[in-house]
Amino acid sequence: AGAAFDxxxxxxxxxxxxxxxxxxxxxHHTPKRIRRGISCVYGPLGMELRKNILDQWWSSMVTTRPQxxxxxxxxxxxxxxxxLERTLKLIDTxxxxxxxxxxxxxxxxxxxxxxKLLQGSVSMRTSLLQGALEQYIASLELVxxxxxxxxxxxxxxxxxxxxxxxxxxxxxxxxxxxxxxWFCSPRTSSQWLDYWARQxxxxxxxxxxxxxxxxxxxxxxxxxxxxxxxxxxxxxxxxWGSEALETLWNLGNTELLQIHMGSQAKLQCRDGKRSVxxxxxxxxxxxxxxxxxxxxxxxxxxxxxxxRQRQHxxxxxxxxxxxxxxKVAVNMGKGATSDLRQxxxxxxxxxxxxxxSSWPGHLESTSPSSEQLKYDEMGVLFTVVISDSTLESGLxxxxxxxxxxxxxxxxxEVKNFLAKYIAAAENV
Amino acid sequence: AGAAFDxxxxxxxxxxxxxxxxxxxxxHHTPKRIRRGISCVYGPLGMELRKNILDQWWSSMVTTRPQxxxxxxxxxxxxxxxxLERTLKLIDTxxxxxxxxxxxxxxxxxxxxxxKLLQGSVSMRTSLLQGALEQYIASLELVxxxxxxxxxxxxxxxxxxxxxxxxxxxxxxxxxxxxxxWFCSPRTSSQWLDYWARQxxxxxxxxxxxxxxxxxxxxxxxxxxxxxxxxxxxxxxxxWGSEALETLWNLGNTELLQIHMGSQAKLQCRDGKRSVxxxxxxxxxxxxxxxxxxxxxxxxxxxxxxxRQRQHxxxxxxxxxxxxxxKVAVNMGKGATSDLRQxxxxxxxxxxxxxxSSWPGHLESTSPSSEQLKYDEMGVLFTVVISDSTLESGLxxxxxxxxxxxxxxxxxEVKNFLAKYIAAAENV
Numbered sequence: 001a002g003a004a005f006d007x008x009x010x011x012x013x014x015x016x017x018x019x020x021x022x023x024x025x026x027x028h029h030t031p032k033r034i035r036r037g038i039s040c041v042y043g044p045l046g047m048e049l050r051k052n053i054l055d056q057w058w059s060s061m062v063t064t065r066p067q068x069x070x071x072x073x074x075x076x077x078x079x080x081x082x083x084l085e086r087t088l089k090l091i092d093t094x095x096x097x098x099x100x101x102x103x104x105x106x107x108x109x110x111x112x113x114x115x116k117l118l119q120g121s122v123s124m125r126t127s128l129l130q131g132a133l134e135q136y137i138a139s140l141e142l143v144x145x146x147x148x149x150x151x152x153x154x155x156x157x158x159x160x161x162x163x164x165x166x167x168x169x170x171x172x173x174x175x176x177x178x179x180x181x182w183f184c185s186p187r188t189s190s191q192w193l194d195y196w197a198r199q200x201x202x203x204x205x206x207x208x209x210x211x212x213x214x215x216x217x218x219x220x221x222x223x224x225x226x227x228x229x230x231x232x233x234x235x236x237x238x239x240w241g242s243e244a245l246e247t248l249w250n251l252g253n254t255e256l257l258q259i260h261m262g263s264q265a266k267l268q269c270r271d272g273k274r275s276v277x278x279x280x281x282x283x284x285x286x287x288x289x290x291x292x293x294x295x296x297x298x299x300x301x302x303x304x305x306x307x308r309q310r311q312h313x314x315x316x317x318x319x320x321x322x323x324x325x326x327k328v329a330v331n332m333g334k335g336a337t338s339d340l341r342q343x344x345x346x347x348x349x350x351x352x353x354x355x356x357s358s359w360p361g362h363l364e365s366t367s368p369s370s371e372q373l374k375y376d377e378m379g380v381l382f383t384v385v386i387s388d389s390t391l392e393s394g395l396x397x398x399x400x401x402x403x404x405x406x407x408x409x410x411x412x413e414v415k416n417f418l419a420k421y422i423a424a425a426e427n428v
Numbered sequence: 429a430g431a432a433f434d435x436x437x438x439x440x441x442x443x444x445x446x447x448x449x450x451x452x453x454x455x456h457h458t459p460k461r462i463r464r465g466i467s468c469v470y471g472p473l474g475m476e477l478r479k480n481i482l483d484q485w486w487s488s489m490v491t492t493r494p495q496x497x498x499x500x501x502x503x504x505x506x507x508x509x510x511x512l513e514r515t516l517k518l519i520d521t522x523x524x525x526x527x528x529x530x531x532x533x534x535x536x537x538x539x540x541x542x543x544k545l546l547q548g549s550v551s552m553r554t555s556l557l558q559g560a561l562e563q564y565i566a567s568l569e570l571v572x573x574x575x576x577x578x579x580x581x582x583x584x585x586x587x588x589x590x591x592x593x594x595x596x597x598x599x600x601x602x603x604x605x606x607x608x609x610w611f612c613s614p615r616t617s618s619q620w621l622d623y624w625a626r627q628x629x630x631x632x633x634x635x636x637x638x639x640x641x642x643x644x645x646x647x648x649x650x651x652x653x654x655x656x657x658x659x660x661x662x663x664x665x666x667x668w669g670s671e672a673l674e675t676l677w678n679l680g681n682t683e684l685l686q687i688h689m690g691s692q693a694k695l696q697c698r699d700g701k702r703s704v705x706x707x708x709x710x711x712x713x714x715x716x717x718x719x720x721x722x723x724x725x726x727x728x729x730x731x732x733x734x735x736r737q738r739q740h741x742x743x744x745x746x747x748x749x750x751x752x753x754x755k756v757a758v759n760m761g762k763g764a765t766s767d768l769r770q771x772x773x774x775x776x777x778x779x780x781x782x783x784x785s786s787w788p789g790h791l792e793s794t795s796p797s798s799e800q801l802k803y804d805e806m807g808v809l810f811t812v813v814i815s816d817s818t819l820e821s822g823l824x825x826x827x828x829x830x831x832x833x834x835x836x837x838x839x840x841e842v843k844n845f846l847a848k849y850i851a852a853a854e855n856v
Contacts, residue, residue: 025566041559042500043566047581050500064780066788072470072478075584075602086522090600092589093546094514100542114528118521122600131469138453138471144791153475156503156584161520172518172550174503352492360494363572 011239014296017315021045021378023295037243037289038159038173045378048325048357050176050291053207054154056322057178057285060203061152068150068180069142073131075156076122087123088158088172124158124172128179129282133259136183137266147269147278148184148192154287176288182281185271186253189279190230193250196283197232200246204234204290207320209298213237214245234285236293245293246285253277294319298379317379318402321425324379327351328418331361331371332386344386347396347411354415356422362386376401381421384414439667442724445743449473449806451723465671465717466587466601473806476753476785478604478719481635482582484750485606485713488631489580496578496608497570501559503584504550515551516586516600552586552600556607557710561687564611565694575697575706576612576620582715604716610709613699614681617707618658621678624711625660628674632662632718635748637726641665642673662713664721673721674713681705722747726807745807746830749853752807755779756846759789759799760814772814775824775839782843784850790814804829809849812842 015031018024022043033040042050062068076090099113125131132151143149159173184192197216205211215235222228234246253267256277260267268275295317302314321327330348332340344362351358359380361371375383385397390411398414399406409417443459446452450471461468470478490496504518527541553559560579571577587601612620625644633639643663650656662674681695684705688695696703726747732740749755758776760768772790779786787808789799803811813825818839826842827834837845 022566022570025563039500039502041502041563043563044497044499044570047498047500051498059783063783063785064777066776066780066786069472070475070479071472072467072475074467074469076600086520089519089521089524090552090586091517091519092514092600093517095589096517096542096546114524118524124518135453135469135471138450142450142472146791158518161523172504172520348494349492352494355487355491357491358494363574 010296010299013301013315014299017299017317017377018046018295021317021374023049033173034292035238035240036159036162036173037286037292038175039156039288042291045325046291049294049319049323050287052323052325053287053290053294054176054178056207057203057287058152058154061178061180065150067143067148068152069139070152071132071135071139072155073125073128073135073153075158076124077130078122086160088126088160089118089121089123091117091121126157126159127284128153128155128157128177129181129255129284130259132179132181133256133280136256137260140269145269147271147276148182148188150180150182152178152180154178175286178285178287180281180283182283183269183278184281186276186279187271189250189252189281192281193230193232193248196281197234197248200234200248200283200285204236204245204293207294207323209300209318209320213297214293215242217242219247236289236297238293238296243289243293244286245290246283248284249282251280251282253279256280294323314373314376316376316401319379321381321422324381325357326359326375326378326380327356327422328382328384328414329359329361329371329375329380330384330386333388337388339391340386340388343390343411347384347386347414350415351418354419356415356418372399382418386411438724438727441729441743442727445727445745445805446474446723449745449802451477461601462720463668464587464590464601465714465720466603467584467716473753474719477722477747477751478715480751480753481715481718481722482604482606484635485631485715486580486582489606489608489711493578495571495576496580497567498580499560499563499567500583501553501556501563501581503586504552505558506550514588516554516588517546517549517551519545519549554585554587555712556581556583556585556605557609557683557712558687560607560609561684561708564684565688568697573697575699575704576610576616578608578610580606580608582606603714606713606715608709608711610711611697611706612709614704614707615699617678617680617709620709621658621660621676624709625662625676628662628676628711628713632664632673632721635722635751637728637746637748641725642721643670645670647675664717664725666721666724671717671721672714673718674711676712677710679708679710681707684708722751742801742804744804744829747807749809749850752809753785754787754803754806754808755784755850756810756812756842757787757789757799757803757808758812758814759792761816765816767819768814768816771818771839775812775814775842778843779846782847784843784846800827810846814839 019026023046024030025041025043030040062070095117099117102113135151139151157175157177159175161172182192201214201216204214208214213236217233217235219231219233220228229249231247231249233244235242236245256267264277267277269278298317298319300316300318304312304314306312328351330344332344348358348360364371381401383399390396394411395408396411397406398409447454451474452458453469453471455469458468490498523545527545530541563579567579585603585605587603589600610620629642629644632642636642641664645661645663647659647661648656657677659675659677661672663670664673684695692705695705697706726745728744728746730742732742734740756779758772760772776786776788792799809829811827818824822839823836824839825834826837
């Protein structure tokens, strides 16, 4: 048995596996969504994977950092001045029809009534930056006006359609974003940009099977000279090309002054003994694309020859132990007695109550060996097999996804073993 | 010192405390939002409180139940047939302007082009029910077509404005919902409705300081006879009246058949030896209103006489240990040395790394006694005070929010003590 890997087939294999194994709900729009890095309808396993990624992001960026505070802003905002800009508006259909009728009645052009409605409606956010900048002044009290500090948020944002109106796929789309907005001294903002880029690349690689597919790349916008804005992208090398998982910008203080209408005094922070308007580093990740990156990165296809000398491709989804949606499947041999079924149920409940996500494999009716192929495709970390002898000896078999080695263990030790294994994998 | 409680003032006190203590960002729309039970802009503490409620909901309804699966559906959906119904549409302003121009050019009424645009646009979801019903067929494989099972989701939903278009506050609003859609045998659906109502009431009361403010109430819609639909609401008694935190409905199979266009064969599940189209129990909670309920329920005002015989009202936010956003504040006496500051920093980091949310109180400049008043208003469970003697003896003072008793403890024991305290409170 050796490892085989074909770039061109890989995408198709990942897609089929995601749909077969309840990562992503099947839909003909899905391949396009995946390339664009936007939200799909997730099945139970995809939902759990995205949740685990978000939890790890939060724990690394917020929970363990005393200078970072989480916030929750609204998805829709009233943007006053920029009525002419292209945005996604949330519009009550009844209000729209009423505006059109009003336009007809008063004899004015419909444009006027409509313009008023549009100005009064809510625009949907396209990033989490603005919400954080708006909360800046309120959060100064939290930190005694001392730099640096950050405001973090995870949540859904909306993207304008890529195509022009009238073309085929002109639907707006949803993206789960994770954002840190970091306020720091103008003297050190450029070092902070590098610091966060290093941190973020390291974080993405920590959970990867093939870390070399993750990389960083510098970007700049604006003309040479004063207006140039520096940024860094964290990229993942998909079969169809590199895509940005995360984008970091050194924004200076322009946006902050704009949103707070230039009231310098209220914006000032302490930078050592001086008072300054901070510079803003924006760190913004696309978690839906992160889900895809880890799915592509983790799928291993291994050639295997069975008892009858036939070749198979064994597919194993080697997601990181912290990210994989199902940590353990509880299984039993065929034709098991009701006593055995009870042992399975109570082990399953013990694991679930201990916060270890577990699969009720014992409820399934196919043979254990075909079950195992399925669990490998699901990325299940361990399979516990309970058999007749368990009733007498209390011993179960524990099979590892990554080593395929089977260990014998007392049933009372399973929960602790798994809890320790997962915790250890997280702290590597 | 005795407990005082004034219903009419209570609301104002809660509101002020929420704004002062970074639960809810200050905004003149906030009081109305709170009464309507919709999302506010949350500060760091409110964000954490809502997250803790959502996590507890998820753990009680999904993680620990093998028959419940989590899903993630899109916020916007294409609703084909109901173009005339009042909905919230997500509209690209450029497409809207283009539709209006097209109407002008072709000479047809603008209504036609607009109608086409509206039909093609995405409607924003108002509940999580439809998404779960759509995933029903795909999830049958997960459970071998065996009843009962459930699909759970938490996420933002949108509400149509309460007022008519043109009136003052006609903005649509956002609500964080938590939903379980439970598929069960028609024979037992009525028992399941009662089961889930009991479970939910018990859950809300588990985290309450005053459990009697939470109650259940039966509701029905439809005429007597065939079409009557039975439901149960879980209510909280706010100062201004009772509001529903959670609504449970026994929906029968009407909606399920509707969404899947009556394809009975595909919908059938095993109920013992028979094949049936399941009945649907919908359990849907408003988590933003839950945040408000717990804030109102947890605030205690206690009369206190200080050293100079002046009366004060001490406000303590006695949120449940599992829900309270900040578990511990690390503080030190005034004029502390840099050695002491280092001890504080390293204890803080130890607690944060252990997943115990902690407040860097040692960075604040006011006196320890006024800090304590603030921590009580924030709902901080414990305050650790590190003083000069800590450097020699390793001993710190640990003050409990609920008992106000101060204990002396070795600094190396603080983390374990807190972890055990919080875990114990969760398992009561």
